[in-house]
Amino acid sequence: MSFSAIICASQAASDSLGVLRANLHFAGNSLLEYQVRQAAEAGADQVMILVGAVTQSLSRAIDSLTADGISVSIVRDMVSLLREAPRDRDMLLVADGAIVPQRFYGAVAAQPGNVLLVTEDSATTARFERIDAGQRWAGLARVSPDVLFGTLDMIGDWDLELTLVRAVVQAGSQRIAVPAEDVMEARLALVGSQAEADLVSRALLAGKRAPAGEAGAERMLIAPLAARIAPEFLRSQVPAAQVRAGAIAVALIGIVATLLAWPMIALLLFLAAILLSLTVDRLVQLARRGGLEGWMGVMPHLIVLAGIALLGSEADRTMEGLYLAGLLAILMLGLRSGRFPGARKWAILTPGSALLILLVTTGGGYFHFGMTLAIACAILSLGLAVLGNESPES
Incomplete structure (x- = not known):
């Protein structure tokens, strides 16, 4: 079953005034561009970016992605998302600032319906959102149309990212666990600053096969x-x-x-x-x-x-x-x-x-x-x- 993707890109970086996490430099592009390419490589035929404001760096990233043949659109509020999101396919949700190994994009993409990528609750995963007593959300989820639009119909002053995750949890989703070593070795991370983005990029580079x-x-x-x-x-x-x-x-x-x-x-x-x-x-x-x-x-x-x-x-x-x-x-x-x-x-x-x-x-x-x-x-x-x-x- 084909799917689309929503990438959340509205939170500010912790070490740069006026810079979004999505605009942090990562792997030769912006972090947002990297996430979009990951989603497209996993099979997303349409990628929507949820932002509060369109910046110059965001526009450059969109131009680069479009030039490579990736279908990208920008949504700025829940009304636009409700109008733009397709009603006949699942939606891949990517957390703001999440860097997830590509194999987990593939694993989530291969499972239709509601799927959550999770990691163990520990001191090293404290930045990830807790979903129950023993696990935290690892920044990637697949949301079925009924859960997505059932949630969007409740438009109000709430965080789309976390509200959708909680809706997926309540819907009895499948869970894919990330091994602890991926978190320990910084291959899976939720970055909030340029220093953290640099650290993760070096970790991913060190793990690349020839x-x-x-x-x-x-x-x-x-x-x-x-x-x-x-x-x-x-x-x-x-x-x-x-x-x-x-x-x-x-x-x-x-x-x-x-x-x-x-x-x-x-x-x-x-x-x-x-x-x-x-x-x-x-x-x-x-x-x-x-x-x-x-x-x-x-x-x-x-x-x-x-x-x-x-x-x-x-x-x-x-x-x-x-x-x-x-x-x-x-x-x-x-x-x-x-x-x-x-x-x-x-x-x-x-x-x-x-x-x-x-x-x-x-x-x-x-x-x-x-x-x-x-x-x-x-x-x-x-x-x-x-x-x-x-x-x-x-």
Whole structure:
């Protein structure tokens, strides 16, 4: 059964005068935009935002969401909500300032009728609304049309969010419990300030799994460093698009260093470009924009491959450079497109892996040997990827 969503966005932040919780910066967007994207990803075909006043930042968020094809509307009072809310589908209710792991959006969306997401009553959950002696509401609920409109018909001076929750409790709803560790590790939270939003974003970022296309040195060595850097970009509120542009720029500077016959500097710049690219992959994942930006997501790697081919040419190993770049491109694109499901991630030679081999051998004065070794490893890696029959790694 299809459903719509109501996101409550009227409470003020505790640490910023005149700023709503919904407008707190979170995961590269506003908190409201993040919540809307979560609801849409869970299957909501219409999202209504309940606000007291329309601000400039709210308008920008609406424009961004609409540009991505998400149906969003604003309701400012109960009369508007009564008029706008569809009467033939359930409504997903999202609490003001609630950050809920996406899997619980999916769990609530999968259960028709009245559903409450709950957590245990404890000192760590004191900010959540108590619903009985042992549980508190965890910020997400699914409300059936009869309960929703039965409640809206009692329009008066009351809090819609909490009144609907109490109506759902009284209607004998299903309950989905959130494990205590999600609260303890700040993956589930009710944030009221920018500092709290930053803390939760870092916790979510730390828990993100590596994208499917990461393997080799990128997965084993560079990705852990990217996971440490990403929170710094979140804290400074640098947009992911700017970080991606920076990765491309650094890779292009590596091309210039190659043309100037500075191979060690070029290799280091190429590694830095890959590090920035992996960092922005995590920022895009957290922002729930999906797809890791298509071809732009692999552009730094493609420039690095061109740089590897150019390094071979500058060292009078033109064909070897082309062979290595070509093999790495096949491995990288095949891995990203899911063509090597049985390959072990550590056994895939990636651009980062090849760069480390070249960096070590070039530093010792054996660039030609490093190129030959990298080609041999690429051939072996491609053979293992094609012939491998193991089940995919998680």
